[in-house]
Amino acid sequence: MANQLTVVVVEEDRDRAIAIVDALRNGADCNVHVVGNTSGLARKIAEYAPDIVLIDIDHPTRDMLEELTLASGPLERPVAMFVSGAAGGLAQTAIEAGVSAYVVDGLSAERIKPVMDTAIARFSMVRQMRNELAETRRALEERKVIDRAKGLLMKAKGIDEDAAYALLRKTAMDQGRRVADVAEALVTASGLLG
Incomplete structure (x- = not known):
């Protein structure tokens, strides 16, 4: 990855999006883009060609999870998903869909950088294994x-x-x-x- 990461944040709540962007800019050298509306998500993400996608969802459904993970191209780039609750069994579905990091209890500023680093490392490892x-x-x-x-x-x-x-x-x-x-x-x- 380049020195400056391009990050797409999928967050519908404007105030939370601002807080996430601030935390990212304080914790890492990033070029951050926020997608606030998930309609046409794949096209919006593709426009930015991000190095990583951060998705913040309070209570994802299985359908929403599949749509978001497929739209964000988990096989093309690392995807970190932050959810508010355990959401019964969706962690396994997310990992199977290619999500690099699935974090329960939502997104907090102090965890963004370590989770991003972990998601990028895991994605690189899985991509190398796929190539091999x-x-x-x-x-x-x-x-x-x-x-x-x-x-x-x-x-x-x-x-x-x-x-x-x-x-x-x-x-x-x-x-x-x-x-x-x-x-x-x-x-x-x-x-x-x-």
Whole structure:
């Protein structure tokens, strides 16, 4: 994140919004934007492209929670939600929806900065895990395609596995392509011919 954070505060009560903005400006180097009306929330948040979204809701309903978390793009940026009461089971729903921090007993000035820092850290950790998982899945899929291509070469040319892989690798090098791409082309061509 940049030195100066862009923060969107979703708060319908004007006085509370002013207090939150003051607390943010006193506690962190922020560029703060307040969204006071939740209609068209996704568009309003997207206009500001914030680094983090702070949502302050007294008593959220499940529908409101889903709408707000989806609108604020929890998979794109950290979202910290402050609620007044326990709201029976909504914490789990919020976390599953991607909210980085779910704070009960509302938003108080002295907790804003630590909660923001925690939400940003948690979001970064979850994003890194998602990226690593996607990379692992991609590598596994490539491995499956390479194994299938080796099997096709072994059967068609009567060679062993090492020789099949060496042929794939040599072809990839000769064509300036990745082994997985050559394997994919071979498997696709085999599907068309078979």
